[in-house]
Amino acid sequence: MYIDIHVDGNYYDKVEQKDVLGKILSLLLTEVNYMSVDAMKEALISATDLAAESSTELVKCATLLRKVTFIRDYLRVKTLNRTVLLNLITNTILSSEGLGTLSGFGYSSKNSGYRINPEIVSMRSVE
Numbered sequence: 001m002y003i004d005i006h007v008d009g010n011y012y013d014k015v016e017q018k019d020v021l022g023k024i025l026s027l028l029l030t031e032v033n034y035m036s037v038d039a040m041k042e043a044l045i046s047a048t049d050l051a052a053e054s055s056t057e058l059v060k061c062a063t064l065l066r067k068v069t070f071i072r073d074y075l076r077v078k079t080l081n082r083t084v085l086l087n088l089i090t091n092t093i094l095s096s097e098g099l100g101t102l103s104g105f106g107y108s109s110k111n112s113g114y115r116i117n118p119e120i121v122s123m124r125s126v127e
Helices: 017-028 037-054 062-077 082-096 118-124
Strands: 002-007 010-016
Touching (some): 017 037, 017 062, 017 082, 037 062
C-alpha cells in the first residue's frame, strides 16, 4: 500500500507504508541542527504516532509497527542525549531507504586499534 505525504497542503511524496516513518523523519533532518534533546524526542514521538496512524485496521504493516514499537520502547528505556537521538533518526531514515552506514569501513592511526567510521563521525558532528 502506498501513502501520499502532504506538507502544508502541498504534495510531497508517495511512499510505501513500511517506509513512511523514515520519510516523515527525513522532513525533520534540516531542522535537527536547531533542536534541543527534548524537541528531538518529541519530534520522534510525534513521527511514530503519525506513522502508526497510517497503519489502519484494513491494512496493517507489521514492519512499520515493529519499527514504531522499537523506537517508542527505546525512547522510554534509554538515557538520551543528542548523539543517541541523532543516530536513531539517521539510522531510521537510512533503513527506510534500504541503506545503512558502511560497516567495517574505517581508518585509524598507526598505533591505535580503534577504527573510526567517517560516515558515523560526520553524522554525529552535525551541530
